[in-house]
Amino acid sequence: MSDTRQRTAAQILAEYDGPHLRIMEVCGTHTHENFRLGIRSLLPPQVDLISGPGCPVCVTPVDFIDEAIWLAEHGVTITTFGDLVRVPGTEKNLADARANGARVQVVYSPIDALQYAREHADEQVCFLSVGFETTVPAACLAVDQAREEGVENFSLLVANKTMPNAYAALKGSADVFLYPGHVHAITGTKLCEDLVEQGVSGVLAGFTAKELLTAMAVALAKAQEGKPFFVNAYPRVVKPEGTPAAVALIEKVMEPCDTEWRGLGAIPQSGLRLREEYAAHDARKKYGMPEIHGRANPACRCGNVLRGEITPSECPLFGKVCTPLHPVGACMVSGEGACSAFYQYGGSLS
Numbered sequence: 001m002s003d004t005r006q007r008t009a010a011q012i013l014a015e016y017d018g019p020h021l022r023i024m025e026v027c028g029t030h031t032h033e034n035f036r037l038g039i040r041s042l043l044p045p046q047v048d049l050i051s052g053p054g055c056p057v058c059v060t061p062v063d064f065i066d067e068a069i070w071l072a073e074h075g076v077t078i079t080t081f082g083d084l085v086r087v088p089g090t091e092k093n094l095a096d097a098r099a100n101g102a103r104v105q106v107v108y109s110p111i112d113a114l115q116y117a118r119e120h121a122d123e124q125v126c127f128l129s130v131g132f133e134t135t136v137p138a139a140c141l142a143v144d145q146a147r148e149e150g151v152e153n154f155s156l157l158v159a160n161k162t163m164p165n166a167y168a169a170l171k172g173s174a175d176v177f178l179y180p181g182h183v184h185a186i187t188g189t190k191l192c193e194d195l196v197e198q199g200v201s202g203v204l205a206g207f208t209a210k211e212l213l214t215a216m217a218v219a220l221a222k223a224q225e226g227k228p229f230f231v232n233a234y235p236r237v238v239k240p241e242g243t244p245a246a247v248a249l250i251e252k253v254m255e256p257c258d259t260e261w262r263g264l265g266a267i268p269q270s271g272l273r274l275r276e277e278y279a280a281h282d283a284r285k286k287y288g289m290p291e292i293h294g295r296a297n298p299a300c301r302c303g304n305v306l307r308g309e310i311t312p313s314e315c316p317l318f319g320k321v322c323t324p325l326h327p328v329g330a331c332m333v334s335g336e337g338a339c340s341a342f343y344q345y346g347g348s349l350s
């Protein structure tokens with residue numbers, strides 16, 4: 001008999017007596033917020049939160065860091081979000097390159113990087129473009145403006161990724177996906193609805209305590225019904241159609257390509273690259289970069305963490321050799337990384 005009582009989200013969590021459930025926080029910000037807001041401590045013991053690949057810095061492979069260092073050591077000014085400066089490359093990170101004389105500028109957006117290029121016409125300026133559908137439009141806008149204005153000293157080194165084929169690659173690794181609200185604010189909800197047809201369940205979640213608690217309660221209540229489901233629990237921001245203008249801008253400037261994800265390997269058509277019309281602003285082409293293959297520290301278990309196979313505290317280096325001050329892998333560097341969240345909030349094995 002179905003339960004028709006009006007219950008609060010907290011009551012639904014407290015009264016859950018269903019089967020063991022693995023909920024994947026696809027987005028790194030959800031991992032941090034679930035810790036910070038104390039949501040984890042409200043979950044019943046049968047529910048495990050596992051981390052997913054939604055931290056852009058974490059899934060960016062070592063090759064990309066080595067490419068950025070190659071550019072920096074060939075006289076190009078690197079402009080980037082702060083996190084990437086400390087991500088280990090094969091032999092060093094961008095902070096080491098800067099200490100050796102390379103120019104590495106931290107910026108807050110690709111538009112800031114473009115402005116830096118305008119103001120420093122004597123420098124070659126490259127912005128490190130990482131991130132998912134959420135951040136891609138700003139990079140596209142910057143490079144499109146650079147082309148229109150003829151800012152020839154501005155380029156992008158692109159490692160942007162898109163979620164659809166990543167979800168497909170992750171199928172079966174969790175019972176419920178906690179979908180990243182900001183990605184779907186751009187792409188809309190059709191993909192999540194299509195995944196239900198393939199047996200994949202998920203809830204689209206926002207980022208406040210109320211939104212996350214609601215999303216968890218919805219996940220638990222729907223999971224007990226025993227059939228695949230999708231619920232948009234972030235309707236104030238995510239509309240079914242997404243943001244068509246942003247999608248159109250991405251399609252104008254970039255095209256899909258195969259790409260490598262740290263931890264997940266190569267996923268066909270899950271990356272983006274600049275279209276040929278923007279080749280003059282594509283750092284790999286503009287500076288004749290050779291193919292660079294990096295090598296991650298073999299002791300780092302970021303890959304297992306990003307696939308939800310282990311929790312960060314199950315990595316032997318966690319908190320001993322690897323700390324936010326001395327990170328061994330990307331997941332300990334980024335503000336969205338699962339290892340950094342576990343370290344910051346004292347996460348244990350659950």
Ligand code: SF4
Nearest residue numbers: 301302315322329339
């Ligand atoms: S704790 Fe450090 S070494 Fe271990 S998986 Fe996380 S980032 Fe890698």
